[in-house]
Amino acid sequence: MSGTVSEGVHIADEVDIPRVDDGRTWVAGAVVIDGAGRAFTQRRSLQRRLFPGCWDAVGGHVEPGETMVAALRREIAEETGWTLTHILAEIHRLVWTPADGVARHEVDYLVRVDGDLDRPALEPGKHTEYAWIDESRLGVLETDRDPGDAFLLDIYTGALRAARRLGA
Numbered sequence: 001m002s003g004t005v006s007e008g009v010h011i012a013d014e015v016d017i018p019r020v021d022d023g024r025t026w027v028a029g030a031v032v033i034d035g036a037g038r039a040f041t042q043r044r045s046l047q048r049r050l051f052p053g054c055w056d057a058v059g060g061h062v063e064p065g066e067t068m069v070a071a072l073r074r075e076i077a078e079e080t081g082w083t084l085t086h087i088l089a090e091i092h093r094l095v096w097t098p099a100d101g102v103a104r105h106e107v108d109y110l111v112r113v114d115g116d117l118d119r120p121a122l123e124p125g126k127h128t129e130y131a132w133i134d135e136s137r138l139g140v141l142e143t144d145r146d147p148g149d150a151f152l153l154d155i156y157t158g159a160l161r162a163a164r165r166l167g168a
Contacts, residue, residue, distance in 0.1 A: 003015070006069050007067065007069045007070060007073065008073075009069055009072075009073065009084050009085065009086065009087060010085060010086045010087070011069070011086075011087045012086075012087060012088050012089060014089065014090070015087050015088075015089060015090050015109065016090060017067070017068050017069060017087075018068060018107060020062045020066070020067065020068050020071075024103070024105050025061065025102050025103065025104050025105065026061070026062040026068070026071075026104070026105050026106070026107070027059060027060065027061055027062065027104045027105065027106035027107070028059050028060065028061075028062055028068055028071040028072045028075060028106075028107065028109075029057045029058070029059035029091075029092075029106055029107065029108035029109065029155065030057060030058045030059050030072050030075065030076055030084070030108070030109055030111045031057050031058075031091060031108060031109070031110050031111065031155065031156060031159035032058060032076070032080070032082070032111055032112070032113050032117075033088070033110055033111070033112060033159065033163045033168050034117050034132060036132075036134075037134065037160070037163050037164060037168065038132040038133060038134050039132070039133055039134075039156055039159050039160055039163070040058065040080070040117075040120070040130060040131075040132055041055045041056065041057065041130065041131050041132075041133055041140070041141065041156070042055070042056060042058065042079065042080075042120070042122060042127040042129070042130045042131075043055050043056075043127060043128050043129045043130070044056050044126065044127060044128075045125060045126055045127060045128050046128075047125065048126065050098055054143070054152075055131070055140060055141050055143060055152070056152065057108060057152070057155060057156070058075055058076055058079045058080060059072070059075050059079075059106075059108070060075045060078075060079075061104075068107065069084075069087070072084055072087070072109065072111070076111070076113060078123055079120075079122070079123045079126070079127065080113070080115070080120040080121060080122070081115055081120060081121030082113035082114060082115035082117075082120065083113055083114045083115055084111055084113055085111075085112050085113055085114050086111060086112040087109050087110075087111055088109070088110045088111060088112060088162070088163075088166055088168055089109065089110040089159075089162040089166065090107065090108075090109055090110075091108040091109060091110055091155055091158040091159045091162060092106075092107075092108040092151070092154060092155045092158055093105075093106065093107050093108075094106050094151055096151065108155045108159075110159045110162050110163060110166075110168065112168070117132075133156070134160065135157075135160050138153060138156055138157060138160075141153050141156055
Protein backbone atom coordinates (compact mmCIF):
# COMPACT_ATOMS: atom_id res chain seq x y z
CA MET A 1 0.00 0.00 0.00
CA SER A 2 1.43 3.38 -0.97
CA GLY A 3 0.87 6.43 1.14
CA THR A 4 2.34 8.37 3.97
CA VAL A 5 2.84 7.85 7.68
CA SER A 6 1.45 10.51 10.00
CA GLU A 7 1.39 10.25 13.78
CA GLY A 8 2.41 6.59 13.46
CA VAL A 9 -0.52 5.75 11.16
CA HIS A 10 -0.22 4.63 7.53
CA ILE A 11 -2.50 6.79 5.38
CA ALA A 12 -3.39 5.80 1.81
CA ASP A 13 -2.52 8.37 -0.88
CA GLU A 14 -6.17 8.98 -1.82
CA VAL A 15 -7.17 9.91 1.73
CA ASP A 16 -7.71 13.58 2.51
CA ILE A 17 -7.23 14.44 6.17
CA PRO A 18 -8.88 17.81 6.81
CA ARG A 19 -7.55 20.48 9.09
CA VAL A 20 -9.86 20.65 12.06
CA ASP A 21 -8.63 23.84 13.73
CA ASP A 22 -11.19 26.09 12.03
CA GLY A 23 -13.56 26.58 14.97
CA ARG A 24 -16.17 24.13 13.67
CA THR A 25 -17.23 21.02 15.60
CA TRP A 26 -15.60 18.02 13.92
CA VAL A 27 -16.39 14.32 14.34
CA ALA A 28 -13.95 11.54 13.45
CA GLY A 29 -15.55 8.23 12.48
CA ALA A 30 -13.90 4.87 11.84
CA VAL A 31 -15.27 1.72 10.28
CA VAL A 32 -12.85 -0.99 11.39
CA ILE A 33 -12.47 -3.81 8.87
CA ASP A 34 -11.21 -7.31 9.68
CA GLY A 35 -9.31 -9.81 7.55
CA ALA A 36 -12.56 -11.37 6.32
CA GLY A 37 -13.84 -8.04 4.99
CA ARG A 38 -16.40 -7.57 7.77
CA ALA A 39 -17.05 -4.25 9.48
CA PHE A 40 -17.16 -3.68 13.24
CA THR A 41 -20.20 -2.01 14.78
CA GLN A 42 -21.14 -1.40 18.40
CA ARG A 43 -24.43 -0.67 20.13
CA ARG A 44 -24.69 2.56 22.09
CA SER A 45 -26.04 2.25 25.62
CA LEU A 46 -29.56 3.40 26.38
CA GLN A 47 -28.13 6.18 28.57
CA ARG A 48 -26.43 7.97 25.64
CA ARG A 49 -27.82 11.40 24.79
CA LEU A 50 -27.45 10.94 21.03
CA PHE A 51 -28.70 7.77 19.31
CA PRO A 52 -29.42 5.75 22.50
CA GLY A 53 -29.59 1.99 21.86
CA CYS A 54 -28.50 2.36 18.23
CA TRP A 55 -25.69 0.59 16.42
CA ASP A 56 -22.86 2.91 15.47
CA ALA A 57 -19.34 3.22 14.12
CA VAL A 58 -16.35 3.95 16.32
CA GLY A 59 -15.68 7.64 16.73
CA GLY A 60 -16.49 10.92 18.36
CA HIS A 61 -15.65 14.57 18.61
CA VAL A 62 -12.24 15.93 17.73
CA GLU A 63 -10.96 17.58 20.91
CA PRO A 64 -9.33 21.04 20.91
CA GLY A 65 -5.70 20.77 19.83
CA GLU A 66 -6.16 17.33 18.23
CA THR A 67 -5.70 16.47 14.59
CA MET A 68 -8.19 14.23 12.81
CA VAL A 69 -5.66 11.36 12.96
CA ALA A 70 -5.09 11.87 16.70
CA ALA A 71 -8.84 11.89 17.32
CA LEU A 72 -9.27 8.65 15.36
CA ARG A 73 -6.44 7.01 17.34
CA ARG A 74 -7.90 8.17 20.66
CA GLU A 75 -11.50 7.21 19.88
CA ILE A 76 -10.53 3.75 18.61
CA ALA A 77 -8.42 3.12 21.73
CA GLU A 78 -11.12 4.41 24.11
CA GLU A 79 -14.01 2.55 22.49
CA THR A 80 -12.33 -0.76 21.60
CA GLY A 81 -8.85 -1.00 23.15
CA TRP A 82 -7.37 -1.39 19.67
CA THR A 83 -4.58 0.63 18.03
CA LEU A 84 -5.15 2.42 14.73
CA THR A 85 -2.55 1.32 12.15
CA HIS A 86 -3.97 2.20 8.70
CA ILE A 87 -6.43 4.66 7.21
CA LEU A 88 -7.38 2.89 3.99
CA ALA A 89 -10.05 5.15 2.51
CA GLU A 90 -12.35 8.06 3.19
CA ILE A 91 -15.89 6.73 3.25
CA HIS A 92 -18.24 9.61 3.88
CA ARG A 93 -18.44 13.30 4.76
CA LEU A 94 -21.53 14.90 6.13
CA VAL A 95 -22.75 17.80 8.19
CA TRP A 96 -25.51 17.01 10.64
CA THR A 97 -27.14 18.96 13.43
CA PRO A 98 -28.66 17.19 16.45
CA ALA A 99 -31.17 18.70 18.86
CA ASP A 100 -28.49 20.84 20.56
CA GLY A 101 -28.29 22.95 17.38
CA VAL A 102 -24.52 22.57 16.95
CA ALA A 103 -23.55 21.42 13.45
CA ARG A 104 -21.15 18.47 13.35
CA HIS A 105 -18.73 18.12 10.43
CA GLU A 106 -18.14 14.38 10.26
CA VAL A 107 -15.57 12.47 8.24
CA ASP A 108 -15.67 8.67 8.29
CA TYR A 109 -12.78 6.43 7.29
CA LEU A 110 -12.20 2.75 6.56
CA VAL A 111 -9.42 1.64 8.92
CA ARG A 112 -7.34 -1.29 10.10
CA VAL A 113 -6.26 -1.78 13.68
CA ASP A 114 -3.97 -3.92 15.82
CA GLY A 115 -5.41 -5.82 18.74
CA ASP A 116 -7.55 -8.82 19.56
CA LEU A 117 -10.49 -8.37 17.19
CA ASP A 118 -12.40 -11.12 18.99
CA ARG A 119 -12.27 -9.20 22.27
CA PRO A 120 -12.87 -5.48 21.91
CA ALA A 121 -12.70 -3.59 25.19
CA LEU A 122 -16.02 -1.75 24.84
CA GLU A 123 -16.11 1.56 26.66
CA PRO A 124 -18.03 0.94 29.92
CA GLY A 125 -21.34 2.78 30.15
CA LYS A 126 -21.19 3.88 26.52
CA HIS A 127 -21.47 0.65 24.51
CA THR A 128 -23.21 -2.60 25.39
CA GLU A 129 -22.43 -5.06 22.59
CA TYR A 130 -20.68 -5.41 19.26
CA ALA A 131 -21.00 -7.27 15.97
CA TRP A 132 -18.99 -7.91 12.82
CA ILE A 133 -21.18 -7.43 9.77
CA ASP A 134 -20.94 -7.94 6.05
CA GLU A 135 -23.30 -6.72 3.33
CA SER A 136 -25.84 -9.44 4.16
CA ARG A 137 -26.20 -8.04 7.71
CA LEU A 138 -26.42 -4.30 6.99
CA GLY A 139 -30.05 -4.29 8.13
CA VAL A 140 -28.94 -4.59 11.77
CA LEU A 141 -27.79 -0.96 11.55
CA GLU A 142 -31.39 0.20 11.19
CA THR A 143 -32.42 -1.36 14.51
CA ASP A 144 -33.85 1.29 16.87
CA ARG A 145 -33.01 4.15 14.47
CA ASP A 146 -35.37 6.76 13.11
CA PRO A 147 -36.39 5.65 9.59
CA GLY A 148 -35.19 8.99 8.21
CA ASP A 149 -31.73 8.49 9.66
CA ALA A 150 -29.97 6.62 6.87
CA PHE A 151 -26.46 8.05 7.05
CA LEU A 152 -25.05 5.18 9.13
CA LEU A 153 -26.28 2.69 6.55
CA ASP A 154 -24.65 4.84 3.84
CA ILE A 155 -21.36 4.88 5.77
CA TYR A 156 -21.25 1.11 6.22
CA THR A 157 -22.36 0.38 2.67
CA GLY A 158 -19.56 2.62 1.41
CA ALA A 159 -17.05 1.06 3.79
CA LEU A 160 -17.82 -2.50 2.74
CA ARG A 161 -17.68 -1.55 -0.94
CA ALA A 162 -14.35 0.22 -0.44
CA ALA A 163 -12.95 -2.77 1.47
CA ARG A 164 -13.95 -5.09 -1.36
CA ARG A 165 -12.49 -2.73 -3.99
CA LEU A 166 -9.21 -2.44 -2.06
CA GLY A 167 -9.03 -6.14 -1.29
CA ALA A 168 -8.88 -5.17 2.37
